[in-house]
Amino acid sequence: MNSDSESDFLRFANVQKSYDQKNLVVKDFNLNIPEGEFLTLLGPSGSGKTTVLMMMAGFESVTSGEILLKGESITRTAPYKRNIGMVFQNYALFPHMSIAENLAYPLKIRRIPKSEIKERVDRYLELIELQGFGGRPPGQLSGGQRQRVALARALIFQPSLVLMDEPLGALDKKLREQMQLEISRLHKKLGFTAIYVTHDQTEALTMSDRIAVFNNGVVQQCAAPEVLYEQPENAFVAEFIGENNFIFGVVKEIRSNVIEIEISTGEMVRARKVDDCQIGSICKVSVRPEKLFLISEGSQDGSSDNNVITGKLLLRQYVGDYIRYYFELPDEKEVVVKVLNDHTAPNIDRGQTARLLSKENDCFAFMAD
Ligand SMILES: Nc1ncnc2c1ncn2[C@@H]1O[C@H](COP(=O)(O)OP(=O)(O)OP(=O)(O)O)[C@@H](O)[C@H]1O
Ligand SMILES: [Mg+2]
Incomplete structure (x- = not known):
């Protein structure tokens, strides 16, 4: 392995995925992601974005190729050992637990001492501006507030990598724009590496360091937002990004x-x-x-x-x-x-x-x- 690829935090090398042993839904996926980058996977429905995240998280097997974290293959590492934070579209908070208990959960299973758990839960409630909401059940929160809790729960154990699959898809336009700012703010402040999935191109353009545009399981172009917009490499990218x-x-x-x-x-x-x-x-x-x-x-x-x-x-x-x-x-x-x-x-x-x-x-x- 050369020194270039070793310096990359995360690397997808010739990754492919087939669910039925016939059709490839992700084809020859190659990508190097430096530490701290906010990378977005953007593409139409069914283009393979969630599949890439699932392979990254370890919930789906990799048909061929390798995923490397800091130069080590994690292709066959169990999901819980990968220590990745995750946020999905439908919050997935535990309804029977309070907000504070939801936030404490990832720390408990990592056997963090009780005193530190309390301190960190308070700090993350403050970070998402929900001080005083710790005792409430998720059912008594608005959609935007619940999504902020889901985000804090994915970040509270300080993972170096966070995966987000259309986390704002269920929110209305105004709330979505507020949350886009919120996520960008937390990313800058905490410095984690993010892989973000969306099919909203404005969201991708405003939030990302780089965007990988997907179509039919193939990356069409991966570049900074202004490069994608100003110098599209093919008609699909030109048409998909912007008007x-x-x-x-x-x-x-x-x-x-x-x-x-x-x-x-x-x-x-x-x-x-x-x-x-x-x-x-x-x-x-x-x-x-x-x-x-x-x-x-x-x-x-x-x-x-x-x-x-x-x-x-x-x-x-x-x-x-x-x-x-x-x-x-x-x-x-x-x-x-x-x-x-x-x-x-x-x-x-x-x-x-x-x-x-x-x-x-x-x-x-x-x-x-
Ligand atoms: N568990 C599965 N079993 C079989 N095929 C699947 C499975 N999950 C996804 N697929 C297929 O793989 C392809 C890629 O799906 P994927 O969910 O990765 O797309 P996506 O880009 O996330 O789409 P969307 O924007 O609609 O969420 C699709 O053709 C889909 O039907
Ligand atoms: Mg998806």
């Missing part, structure tokens, strides 16, 4: 990393080449709604180094902090433009045309399927 327009056209020119396509308006659009498109083939260029700038017809604005797409306005949608404009191209595909509601948003009527400007660097060319 996207796909503009179709025929490849006319290829110059090293830049590709030029002719779109249905007859205009030429330059984009960064991601897939290996050929001249004459049909490509789709992805561009985010907030990376398109609106110039109403007749205005002289817009520098010549921008891509220009002329579209006809179908619908203007007032959202509050921004305005969404839906344009139609001659091939009947729609293009959405998001404009900040700061008095610069141009006045365009339905049926009117406008020019949509974009920078070559904000456009990515993929093969059309």
Whole structure:
């Protein structure tokens, strides 16, 4: 083993999983996770996220490959010996025990002295801002409060690794956002390594050091949030993370990393080449709604180094902090433009045309399927 991999805290090496000895639901999973990282597994339903967590926790066997913790294989170590904290979607607090007893439980089974248990339970109740709630049963707490207790119970025995499987899935939007902050705060304060599962991309983008995007048991890209958003390595990642327009056209020119396509308006659009498109083939260029700038017809604005797409306005949608404009191209595909509601948003009527400007660097060319 080389020194690089030894310095990694946690390592998945060629891990695969099949439940039926036929189909692989996790394929050739390789990932190094440094100590203290907040890593998120993000992907659609059934893509294998929970399966990875279950193998990590030891509740599911690994079909092939190895999981290494500080350079030692734990692939066949019993779950209770792995000393991992876990939080799941449905709290899973013991209903017949008080909040304090729930928090004390992981310490009791680790034979921590009574005096220390009391001190630590008080400290963790304070950490989750539930001082004074220790005597209540879980049934008398709100959903958000219960989830905070579940989180504290996973952290109280000070595990170096914490697994969280959609821990906020059952909460409403406002509570979920509060808890996202809470988890980030506790992670910074306590310094544990976290593997977090969600299919909420905003949650993943705001909380993670890195995100591994899963599809069909395969990691599509693993990178920091801004890299995933700004430099998607394939069309799946571009489409799954954030909102996207796909503009179709025929490849006319290829110059090293830049590709030029002719779109249905007859205009030429330059984009960064991601897939290996050929001249004459049909490509789709992805561009985010907030990376398109609106110039109403007749205005002289817009520098010549921008891509220009002329579209006809179908619908203007007032959202509050921004305005969404839906344009139609001659091939009947729609293009959405998001404009900040700061008095610069141009006045365009339905049926009117406008020019949509974009920078070559904000456009990515993929093969059309
Ligand atoms: N115990 C099991 N036995 C057989 N197949 C399973 C089992 N658990 C999961 N699977 C299958 O493995 C695949 C991956 O499932 P997994 O639960 O890991 O997905 P997920 O990404 O967590 O999805 P979700 O977002 O819906 O929770 C799915 O096709 C699922 O049907
Ligand atoms: Mg799951």
